[in-house]
Amino acid sequence: MIGLGAGLGFTSGFMNPFSVGVAQSIAELPLFSGIELRILLFVVLWLSTSFLLVRYARRVKKDPTQSIVYEEEIEAAKMHKDTSAKDFEYTTRQKIMTAILLGGFGVIAYGVMSLGWFIQEIEAVFLGLGILSGLVAKMSPSTIAEHFVQGAKEMVFAALIVGLAQSLVVILEQGYILDTIIYSLSNAIGFLPSILSAIGMYLLQIIINFFVNSGSGQAAVTMPIMVPLADSLGVTRQTAVLAFHLGNGFLDSIMPMSGILMAQLAIAKIPYQKWVKFSMPIMLVWLLIGLVFVVIAQAIGYGPF
Numbered sequence: 001m002i003g004l005g006a007g008l009g010f011t012s013g014f015m016n017p018f019s020v021g022v023a024q025s026i027a028e029l030p031l032f033s034g035i036e037l038r039i040l041l042f043v044v045l046w047l048s049t050s051f052l053l054v055r056y057a058r059r060v061k062k063d064p065t066q067s068i069v070y071e072e073e074i075e076a077a078k079m080h081k082d083t084s085a086k087d088f089e090y091t092t093r094q095k096i097m098t099a100i101l102l103g104g105f106g107v108i109a110y111g112v113m114s115l116g117w118f119i120q121e122i123e124a125v126f127l128g129l130g131i132l133s134g135l136v137a138k139m140s141p142s143t144i145a146e147h148f149v150q151g152a153k154e155m156v157f158a159a160l161i162v163g164l165a166q167s168l169v170v171i172l173e174q175g176y177i178l179d180t181i182i183y184s185l186s187n188a189i190g191f192l193p194s195i196l197s198a199i200g201m202y203l204l205q206i207i208i209n210f211f212v213n214s215g216s217g218q219a220a221v222t223m224p225i226m227v228p229l230a231d232s233l234g235v236t237r238q239t240a241v242l243a244f245h246l247g248n249g250f251l252d253s254i255m256p257m258s259g260i261l262m263a264q265l266a267i268a269k270i271p272y273q274k275w276v277k278f279s280m281p282i283m284l285v286w287l288l289i290g291l292v293f294v295v296i297a298q299a300i301g302y303g304p305f
Contacts, residue, residue, distance in 0.1 A: 003253065003264050004049055004282065010215075011249030011286070012042035017112050019215030019245040026223040027237040032113060034238045034302060041293050045286065052282050068278045069270055076269075097133045104129040155263075183225075194234040198298040201226060201240055202291060205247025210255065218248050239297040246290040254283050 013020040014035045024031055060067045067073060108125050111117035134144035171177075189200030205222065212218045223244060230240035252258045254276060265275055296302075 001053060003261070003268075004053070004279070007249070007253035008045040008049055008286070009042070010252070011246060011290075012038055012045055013245045013249065014038035014042055015109055015112060016215070016245065017118055019219060019248055020241065021112075022216045022219040023223050023241045023244050026219060027227050027241055029237055029241065034242070037242070037293070037297060037302060041289075044289055044293075048285055048289065049282060052285065056278075068274050072269060072271075072274075093136060093138075097136050100129060100132055100136065155267075189229075189233075192233070195295060195298050197230075197233040198235050198239050198243055198294050199291065201230070201235065201243040202247050202294045205244050206251060206287070209248050209251055210257065215245070215248055219244060235298060236302050238302045239294065242297050242302065243294050246294065250283060250286045250290060253286075254279050 010016060010019075015032055020038070021031060024033065064070060064073075104125055108117070108122055111121055111125070115121075130148065131144060134147065139147070189197055189204060192200050205218070208218060208222055212221055223240075226240045226244060227237060229235075230237055253261060256262065256272060261275075262272070265272055
């Protein structure tokens with residue numbers, strides 16, 4: 001649930017500074033313009049993903065052996081005491097901590113939209129949220145620091161996975177293989193009508209994402225090519241940006257080259273092949289929804305409103 005929530009939130013991108021923000025800057029569009037369609041996209045992705053998750057959960061609740069990670073659940077139950085959710089009480093202190101978290105997201109949204117915040121500022125807010133939440137939980141400064149160090153230890157393996165997953169990108173860039181691939185693929189859609197060209201851009205970005213799965217990195221590589229190509233083919237620049245960030249985002253939730261995905265699976269101790277079995281139907285639904293929205297965007301002349 002956590003991985004898919006992060007994936008659909010990142011990909012819908014109504015305030016995503018890493019993909020949409022960078023791509024719109026290159027396309028010379030107002031920052032986060034066209035947000036209305038992306039919010040609608042988020043709602044559609046959220047509802048469809050929630051439906052698929054609830055359907056799967058009901059099947060597993062009826063028969064736990066239907067869980068794709070049934071063996072992993074059994075192993076985890078042996079290592080940890082199984083505590084029922086009814087044993088937990090949602091205390092006033094926890095409610096305050098939840099409010100702090102939501103407030104932090106509001107601060108980030110304002111900072112990104114109005115103050116031009118980026119990675120360092122967002123990281124500072126999350127660090128502040130952790131410290132403030134620890135104080136509300138009546139932890140001493142030393143205890144907060146100890147928990148931070150413990151969390152950092154658990155992320156070391158994930159960080160190594162991220163580095164290894166990016167090694168393919170380094171090879172492609174340093175070998176000048178990536179430029180050739182992008183140039184050849186962009187030429188393949190240069191003769192299509194506008195709606196088909198928009199679809200072609202979407203499919204092209206999906207293919208490129210296999211080689212460059214960084215949102216800002218893919219924007220820097222592809223948008224300087226896609227923007228003039230869109231202008232010449234009658235595709236709006238906003239539609240080109242939409243095609244980019246949808247093509248860039250969806251498969252990040254399933255590709256082994258995605259450092260974020262591999263880190264998530266390493267932390268959750270979920271085998272990659274089992275994740276693929278679980279998530280593949282959802283990815284197909286996401287890709288179809290993305291295709292529909294790209295067609296709609298081009299049909300309505302999606303612009304910087």
